[in-house]
Amino acid sequence: MNTKAIVAAASAILALGVAGQALSKSIELPPDGVQFKASSLPGYAKAQANCVACHSAEYMLYQPPSAPRPYWDAMVKRMKMVFNAPINDADMPEIVDYMVKTFGAEQAK
Numbered sequence: 001m002n003t004k005a006i007v008a009a010a011s012a013i014l015a016l017g018v019a020g021q022a023l024s025k026s027i028e029l030p031p032d033g034v035q036f037k038a039s040s041l042p043g044y045a046k047a048q049a050n051c052v053a054c055h056s057a058e059y060m061l062y063q064p065p066s067a068p069r070p071y072w073d074a075m076v077k078r079m080k081m082v083f084n085a086p087i088n089d090a091d092m093p094e095i096v097d098y099m100v101k102t103f104g105a106e107q108a109k
């Protein structure tokens with residue numbers, strides 16, 4: 001390799017590095033501000049109070065729309081048991097009701 005070739009190779013590597021940096025700067029983070037869908041169900045306010053402390057309401061959108069009531073029941077309990085979410089047992093049925101009717105199998109068609 002002569003000097004010219006080495007300089008050319010070095011600047012090519014440098015250009016790659018700069019391009020890589022530019023790329024990583026343009027990566028977009030997932031939306032973090034997804035809100036719960038408004039509803040007249042009593043579980044709506046309870047979901048807002050209990051279910052967005054650790055993640056946004058966007059997580060609900062990734063659940064299967066065919067998910068039945070027991071699925072949501074298990075999900076809400078899992079949040080409490082596994083992740084220590086401070087959810088009152090008394091609030092759970094209304095939260096589950098809101099979830100299944102808003103994101104799950106009992107959605108109004």
Ligand code: HEC
Pocket residue numbers: 047050051052053054055059060063075076079083084085086087095099
């Ligand atoms: C104490 C924190 C906390 C609270 C409060 C909380 N969650 Fe979660 N939730 C998590 C964590 C941690 C995960 C797992 C994230 C991951 O796997 O990337 C999760 C994941 C989820 C998922 C995605 C499916 C899954 O199994 O990973 C759903 C749906 C969900 N939560 C629903 C709820 C609902 C409904 C409530 C309110 C009743 C709630 N969460 C409250 C911590 C919480």
